[in-house]
Amino acid sequence: MKHLPEEDLIAYQLHESSNETAIRRHLEECVDCAAVSESIAETLRVFSAEPVPKLDLERNWQRLRGNLSVLGADQPKRFGLRWKLIWSAIGLAMAALLVVVFIASHGSFTMKTRPNLAINGHGPLTTEPRDPAIADHLDSAERLLTEVNNTQGPLDEITREQAHHLLLKNAIYVHAARESGDVAQAAVLENLGRVLTTLDNEPETPHSTWRLRLEMNTSGLLLDIRILRQNDDRNQGAAQ
Amino acid sequence: MSIPPIIFSREPNQWANPLSNRRMDRAETEAIREVLGGNRDAYRVLMDRHFSSVARVAFRITGNEEDAEEVAQETFLRAYNKLPSFREDSAFSTWIVRITMNTAINLVERRNRDLSYRAPRIADEPSAAEGTVRVADGQAGPEGELLGREAASLRETAMAALTPMERAAFTMRHMEEVPMSEIAGALNITVNSAKQAVFRAVSKLRRSLAPVAGGLR
Numbered sequence: 001m002k003h004l005p006e007e008d009l010i011a012y013q014l015h016e017s018s019n020e021t022a023i024r025r026h027l028e029e030c031v032d033c034a035a036v037s038e039s040i041a042e043t044l045r046v047f048s049a050e051p052v053p054k055l056d057l058e059r060n061w062q063r064l065r066g067n068l069s070v071l072g073a074d075q076p077k078r079f080g081l082r083w084k085l086i087w088s089a090i091g092l093a094m095a096a097l098l099v100v101v102f103i104a105s106h107g108s109f110t111m112k113t114r115p116n117l118a119i120n121g122h123g124p125l126t127t128e129p130r131d132p133a134i135a136d137h138l139d140s141a142e143r144l145l146t147e148v149n150n151t152q153g154p155l156d157e158i159t160r161e162q163a164h165h166l167l168l169k170n171a172i173y174v175h176a177a178r179e180s181g182d183v184a185q186a187a188v189l190e191n192l193g194r195v196l197t198t199l200d201n202e203p204e205t206p207h208s209t210w211r212l213r214l215e216m217n218t219s220g221l222l223l224d225i226r227i228l229r230q231n232d233d234r235n236q237g238a239a240q
Numbered sequence: 241m242s243i244p245p246i247i248f249s250r251e252p253n254q255w256a257n258p259l260s261n262r263r264m265d266r267a268e269t270e271a272i273r274e275v276l277g278g279n280r281d282a283y284r285v286l287m288d289r290h291f292s293s294v295a296r297v298a299f300r301i302t303g304n305e306e307d308a309e310e311v312a313q314e315t316f317l318r319a320y321n322k323l324p325s326f327r328e329d330s331a332f333s334t335w336i337v338r339i340t341m342n343t344a345i346n347l348v349e350r351r352n353r354d355l356s357y358r359a360p361r362i363a364d365e366p367s368a369a370e371g372t373v374r375v376a377d378g379q380a381g382p383e384g385e386l387l388g389r390e391a392a393s394l395r396e397t398a399m400a401a402l403t404p405m406e407r408a409a410f411t412m413r414h415m416e417e418v419p420m421s422e423i424a425g426a427l428n429i430t431v432n433s434a435k436q437a438v439f440r441a442v443s444k445l446r447r448s449l450a451p452v453a454g455g456l457r
Binding site: 006007010013014039042043044046048052053055061063064068070071139143147156158 | 413445
């Protein structure tokens with residue numbers, strides 16, 4: 001008799017299986033699978049919900065209150081000020097256009113780049129991803145790398161697919177960062193690209209995962225991504 | 241003297257799903273407007289309503305009271321600072337619990353990286369019992385208490401071996417009974433990845449119980 005994989009039995013015990021009837025029927029006939037299934041059920045019982053300690057709301061409020069800045073009445077009221085913002089943006093765009101025309105007509109133009117202040121611990125990372133899509137990209141990359149960093153053995157198919165997908169998008173963001181002259185962001189994304197390429201092409205041996213993990217740890221890539229991501233004011237929008 | 245084995249009973253979840261997308265009522269909407277208008281004390285209304293669910297989720301993921309409190313503080317501070325970008329078409333409860341989960345995962349990752357962090361003492365060897373894990377009940381004597389501490393230590397050790405993502409997905413699904421789709425949304429991963437994280441967690445936990453459960457079957 002063919003036995004069921006552990007994953008199917010876990011899904012069954014968690015009521016996440018799409019094939020519950022068939023599994024139940026199998027368990028009635030197969031003693032081995034029934035024993036594994038019972039062992040999973042026992043594990044779930046052992047790790048069932050325990051009471052949560054009650055934290056002191058008042059103390060926490062007092063502690064928090066001291067750290068709250070006053071969000072001024074000058075916070076943009078998203079709807080009322082919309083037209084004002086649009087006209088301001090148009091004005092700024094026109095001014096920028098005039099500056100570009102002036103520079104172009106008065107000698108050669110060289111693109112100034114922001115100083116690279118923070119690659120792997122050489123200073124604070126001050127550049128911020130302005131594009132929410134980049135923030136989302138960094139967020140996904142951070143999760144993937146964290147997962148890989150904590151994974152034992154070879155990578156599974158889903159992780160590889162995620163790495164491949166991120167790698168394709170990463171190339172666009174590297175290009176955009178270079179175009180905008182953001183050297184620090186481009187450097188972090190290039191470093192990310194190298195790790196993603198390795199992930200995407202990694203042969204299925206535990207050894208290479210260890211090598212990759214080591215590379216990630218030594219390069220401080222995860223740290224750079226986190227700092228870059230957390231600098232982004234709009235990042236939390238992705239969590240909504 | 242032998243102590244009868246006491247099996248953990250599954251407590252019914254007495255709280256609502258912390259990620260349930262319930263609509264905001266007028267008091268919450270008004271509180272947000274007031275905060276954005278400069279009245280920071282109005283934030284207390286939101287904290288009164290959501291502190292317990294934030295603290296509960298934080299405790300599930302971090303596994304200890306001190307870290308849960310740190311996560312709760314950071315969560316409410318981050319939510320406050322991001323309030324101007326909060327879209328009122330979604331529920332504040334969903335939004336803040338998602339921030340909590342991400343903040344808690346980040347804290348656990350930081351703790352794991354920090355080698356100097358002193359984790360709770362772990363028993364050198366788990367104790368073997370006759371096919372079940374024994375824990376102390378309310379009236380247990382010194383020996384029962386010892387067994388209870390040992391079981392708690394065993395569970396802590398097993399949970400500590402999970403990745404932060406696995407721990408978050410497992411505790412939310414199994415202990416808080418949050419649907420997979422909502423866990424996936426909160427963790428910004430696919431539903432399939434969330435399921436895999438939960439399944440991996442259960443598999444690891446089962447293996448961790450092997451020494452006391454008479455070996456894996």
